[in-house]
Each structure stands twice: as C-alpha cells, then as structure tokens.
Amino acid sequence: MTERDVQKLLQELDQVRSQVLMFEAHLPEMLEEAKARTKAHLLAFEESFPKLRHAVEFVGQVVPTINRMIRMWPEKAGSIPQATSNLHKVTEATETATTEIMDVVDGIMAHIGDLKARLQDVLEGIRKGGQKSCDRTLEEVVQDLDSVNDSLFQILSALQFQDITAQQIEATKAILAELNQELKALFKGFTRMEIGEEVEVRHGTFDRQANYDRKEAKVKQGMIDRVFEGSSTGEIVSQDDIDAIFD
Amino acid sequence: MASLKVLVVDDSVTMRRILINILRMVGFDRVVEAEDGVDAWAKLQSEGDIGLILTDWNMPNMGGLEFVKKVRSDPRFREVPIIMVTVRGVKEDVIEAMKAGVNNYIVKPFTPQVLREKIEKVLSPV
Numbered sequence: 001m002t003e004r005d006v007q008k009l010l011q012e013l014d015q016v017r018s019q020v021l022m023f024e025a026h027l028p029e030m031l032e033e034a035k036a037r038t039k040a041h042l043l044a045f046e047e048s049f050p051k052l053r054h055a056v057e058f059v060g061q062v063v064p065t066i067n068r069m070i071r072m073w074p075e076k077a078g079s080i081p082q083a084t085s086n087l088h089k090v091t092e093a094t095e096t097a098t099t100e101i102m103d104v105v106d107g108i109m110a111h112i113g114d115l116k117a118r119l120q121d122v123l124e125g126i127r128k129g130g131q132k133s134c135d136r137t138l139e140e141v142v143q144d145l146d147s148v149n150d151s152l153f154q155i156l157s158a159l160q161f162q163d164i165t166a167q168q169i170e171a172t173k174a175i176l177a178e179l180n181q182e183l184k185a186l187f188k189g190f191t192r193m194e195i196g197e198e199v200e201v202r203h204g205t206f207d208r209q210a211n212y213d214r215k216e217a218k219v220k221q222g223m224i225d226r227v228f229e230g231s232s233t234g235e236i237v238s239q240d241d242i243d244a245i246f247d
Numbered sequence: 248m249a250s251l252k253v254l255v256v257d258d259s260v261t262m263r264r265i266l267i268n269i270l271r272m273v274g275f276d277r278v279v280e281a282e283d284g285v286d287a288w289a290k291l292q293s294e295g296d297i298g299l300i301l302t303d304w305n306m307p308n309m310g311g312l313e314f315v316k317k318v319r320s321d322p323r324f325r326e327v328p329i330i331m332v333t334v335r336g337v338k339e340d341v342i343e344a345m346k347a348g349v350n351n352y353i354v355k356p357f358t359p360q361v362l363r364e365k366i367e368k369v370l371s372p373v
Contacts, residue, residue: 153272153359156265160356163259164334167305205258205307210334212356220336220354221361227341228351239342246338 065186076182079175086172090165093212097161104154111151115144161212170206177201251298251370252277256287256314257332258306262355266301266332269359273366275299284309288317297327299370304333304340312347319348328369332357 118137125134177199211217226245230236236245253275255266267278279294281287283306291297300318304311311331318324328350333340336354344352350369353361 149272153269156268157356157358159261159265162261163257164355166259167334202307204310205305207305207334209337210355214356217336217354217356221357223338224336224341224352224354227345231345242338242342 068186072182072186076179079179083172083175086168086175089211090168093161093165093168096212097158100158101155104151104158108148108151111144111148115141118144164210164212167206167210170202171208171210173199174201174203174206174208250277251275252279252294252296253299253301254279254281254287254290254294254297256281256284256300256302256306256311258282258303262303262332266362269362272359273363275366283307284311284314284317287314291318291324291327297324299366300327300329301332302329304331304335304344312343315344315347315349330365330369332362 118141122134122137122141125137180199223245227236227242230241230245236242253270255263255270255278257263257266263280263282267280270278279290279297281290284302285308287300287302288309291300302311302314306314309317311333315329315331318327318329329348330351330353331344331349332353332355334355341352351365353365
C-alpha cells in the first residue's frame with residue numbers, strides 16, 4: 001500500500017464518518033416520522049376493523065345461504081317448469097274447451113237453419129192442406145230438437161274446463177308460494193329488503209294433476225269402472241288385482 | 248227417480264251449475280247445493296230426505312273424502328248412495344275413496360252420459 005492509497009482510504013473513512021454523523025443527527029426525526037406513520041396505519045386499521053369484521057360475518061352468513069341455495073336448487077328448479085307446464089295446461093284446456101263449444105254452437109246453428117226451413121215447409125203444407133207430409137216433417141223436427149238438446153249437454157260438459165283450469169292456477173299459485181317462502185327464509189336475517197307479500201293459496205281446493213284431457217279421463221274412467229265393477233262382482237279382492245288394472 | 252232429492256257438493260259454482268243442469272236434463276228436479284263438506288253435512292241433516300250425493304274431492308274446510316267418511320259413520324246416512332266426482336284419478340285416490348265408502352267414481356272432465364250411467368248404476372245396484 002502506497003501513501004496515496006492510505007490517503008484515499010482516509011478520505012473514504014471521513015465520508016463514512018460524516019454520513020454516520022448525518023444519520024445520527026436525523027435519526028430522532030426519522031424515528032418520529034416512522035412512529036407517526038405506524039400510528040396513522042394503526043388508526044386506519046382500528047377504524048376499518050369493525051367493517052372488516054362485519055364483512056367477515058357477512059361472508060359467514062352468505063356462505064351457508066349459498067350452500068342452501070345450491071342444495072335447494074335442483075329440487076326447486078323443477079318447480080319452475082312445473083308452474084310453466086301448469087300455465088300451459090290452462091291455455092290448452094281453455095283452447096280445447098272453446099273449440100269444443102264452438103263446434104257444438106256451429107252444429108246448433110246449422111240445426112236451427114235446417115229446422116227453420118222444415119217448419120216453413122210445414123207451414124206451407126198446412127196452407128195447402130197436406131196433413132201427412134206435415135206430420136212427417138214435424139216428427140223430423142222433434143228429432144232435430146233432441147239433437148239440439150244433446151248438443152247443449154256437450155256444451156255443459158265442455159264448461160268443466162273452468163273448474164279444472166281454476167285448480168291448475170291454484171296449483172301454480174301453490175308452487176309460487178313455496179318458492180316465495182323458501183326465498184324469504186333464505187334471505188331472512190341479513191337483508192332488510194322486502195321480498196314480497198305472502199302468496200295466498202286455497203289449500204285443499206286443488207289437485208296438482210288436474211288436467212282437461214278427455215282421452216286421459218276416458219282411460220282413467222275405464223280403469224276405475226273395472227275396479228268398481230270387479231269389486232261388486234267379487235272379481236277384485238286384492239291390491240294385486242287393482243294394481244293389474246292400473247299398472 | 249224424478250222424486251229423488253240429490254245433494255250436489257262442489258266448491259266450484261260452475262261445476263254445481265253443470266251438475267244441476269245435467270241432473271235436470273236427465274230428470275232430477277229436486278237438487279240441493281253445498282259448497283264444501285261442512286255445508287254438505289249441515290244440508291244432509293237439515294234436508295232429511297237426500298237420496299243421492301254427488302261430491303267433489305278437493306274442497307276447502309272439509310274435503311269430499313272426509314265428508315264421505317262422516318256420512319258413512321252415521322247410521323242414518325249409511326245407505327245413501329255417493330258418487331265422487333273429481334279430477335283425481337290415480338289408483339291410490341280411487342282405493343281411498345272406495346275404502347271411505349263411495350258407491351261410484353267419476354273422473355273430470357266427464358260426459359253427461361257417464362254421469363247418467365253412474366247414477367243409474369248406484370240407484371239400481373245388481
């Protein structure tokens with residue numbers, strides 16, 4: 001090591017010493033600043049802690065709810081198509097019954113036109129004094145009136161759609177009421193939001209399977225008749241006998 | 248048959264009118280109406296001479312099945328023929344109705360002919 005090297009080293013040591021002195025001079029200030037910053041952070045944390053705790057509690061409430069929704073969904077998801085299907089049945093029943101009534105009304109109108117023509121023939125026959133042809137025509141008119149009477153029976157029968165669709169609508173209301181209750185139970189406790197009023201259902205007044213389907217009703221009626229006839233004659237004595245008819 | 252008094256039990260006004268009109272068309276002029284099982288039970292007792300009951304199943308307050316059981320449990324009305332007229336047509340329902348004591352069973356929608364046949368059947372059992 002030369003003298004020059006020693007001088008350079010001494011210069012560097014002087015620089016370090018002056019920096020240490022500077023650091024030493026600023027240290028209390030730096031510590032104060034760090035203390036102030038830490039205090040500010042702690043204050044901010046203290047302020048946000050209840051919010052954080054609330055958020056954690058909220059998540060704690062939401063997670064079981066979401067789990068319940070996930071568990072409930074497959075079951076309840078089926079009820080929405082059921083409600084839709086019910087409403088579709090109402091539309092179908094209304095359309096079928098209306099068509100049935102319109103067909104019968106068309107028939108009655110045709111009969112009335114025919115009756116009018118025949119009665120005019122009778123009137124002319126009476127004026128001409130042809131009693132025999134009048135008798136025959138009047139007999140035909142009476143037959144036609146019987147036919148009109150049968151048509152009125154058919155209209156009465158078609159009007160059953162009102163009772164059946166009323167039951168289908170009530171069944172749909174029951175589905176909506178169940179969903180409403182489930183949702184209310186689900187969100188109760190962590191929301192003040194109003195989820196809607198209770199859906200009023202007239203329990204016991206409807207059958208979920210109600211359907212305005214004459215073919216289906218005829219098939220069922222046939223099976224029921226066999227059960228009743230069989231039980232009165234002694235042919236049907238056991239559950240197996242009944243199962244054999246229905247299954 | 249025409250002098251027979253019929254009790255028609257249904258919560259639907261439309262159904263009662265349909266049944267009453269068909270009954271009149273087939274010759275039954277004496278008809279008493281009831282809107283549920285409770286009403287029907289009261290009418291059955293007050294009228295006294297009911298000869299046939301047509302009852303719906305699904306009704307408020309007291310349904311048709313409960314009404315049938317009540318009728319059958321009273322010795323005064325044990326022999327009154329009862330026809331269940333309902334949309335319910337599954338096996339279990341039919342069996343339950345039979346056990347309760349109905350004499351016949353009609354599925355809605357029915358034709359007037361079916362109603363007439365069943366009435367004739369219950370009023371003149373072989």
